[in-house]
Amino acid sequence: MKEPNGVGRMWNLYKMGGFTPAIASMLGSQHAQQMAQIRNMNRSQRKLSELDMNLTDLEIVVFDLETTGFSPANGDEIISFGAVAVRGGQVIEEESFYSLVNPKRMIPPAIIELTGITNEMVEDAPDLIQVLSSFMQFIGRRVLVAHASGHDKQFLNQALWKTSKISLNHRVIDTMMLAKWLEPGLPQYDLDTLLNRHHIPISNRHHALSDSLMTAQLWLEYMQKINGRKNINTLGDLYAYLSQH
Template structure:
């Protein structure tokens, strides 16, 4: 309740007296700078259209989140971010992002067993604002890709709104949607199903960075097949996906 009142006071200060004094007064100068950066990245993203960009030249960031559960509006939190960069369809495995996050709540036993992330591992991890700032800095203005992206978008949007009062403006392309278009007759579309279908080795599942790298390799496979169909821009791809 105290935190909610603080956020409410901060937002009232923002509306009455401007962004930086309001945030700085509540959170300190470092968090104010991080918030300002996140808001600026989001603002700049609104100005950019990627639809005419050739797919084979597109820089994308494939990402994954691990969380304490499924419902960010009911108290579930992000516990790790993972991401990897692709340039022109080539996975840049040396250009990755990974960080644990202190969720400031206990991680359920089932999630510990699933992810291997324990309460001890996150107790000294950075807070959400810091990791979100670093993640958005890594992403820049690039297209985002995730598998079954609804979960990740929901948590990312909740985190952006709670920390910076903005919604995600980056486009998020879902490899599950692409798979259902390219391979309409598969029995299942889980990440494991699709990795197996494309003969991509499964390394460590439910680790945000490893899942990101495997999803990046899946996108690499799909991109080659998309280009073979004479679909050359992101706009073309979205037009085809909207019909399926």
């Protein structure tokens, strides 16, 4: 009897034992465990509704990614994750996350100059699935915040789909959108402009953790502005206002 090929073998394993055993056989138990962790964390997020939570009670993770370029569809990859917790109106610097990632491709010279991350630095860095699993455990069920989040969400969703065939379930708030609503008419809304405007010291730009820490300070500035406004008490209120502006 002819042995099934890779796809057929995986399908037979799936029918006998389910998704994780099938992946474990094809990719190895460590990758299967990391994939299961990613899927479980994402699945648990679907059960949580934060829209009725008061903004002052939200637990936030501000995050940033550095990448080899600007298009995951064209093969660009994540080269570092950075994140920091915000709780009770304070940035919890000791509760932070940072890791390089081996992108399995060369980092372009322009990105090396921008980020300071070299090919030698990522050569022995963990693979994407390992860092992504740790990152998902770090963020847990908390709401995510990022500046110009479209770029980060695009790469994060690509990474989740590539490693675990899922999409991000976490809510993401964009500080650029907050800035456009709360400070209309500015000529630019890039992170450097807004940090300077709010007298937040800029250091080590385009380092994922440093950018997360500075964006977290910007988030707190905007939360102070929002707390003084009527009818914006919950995350649902904030989403409603952002959708109108």
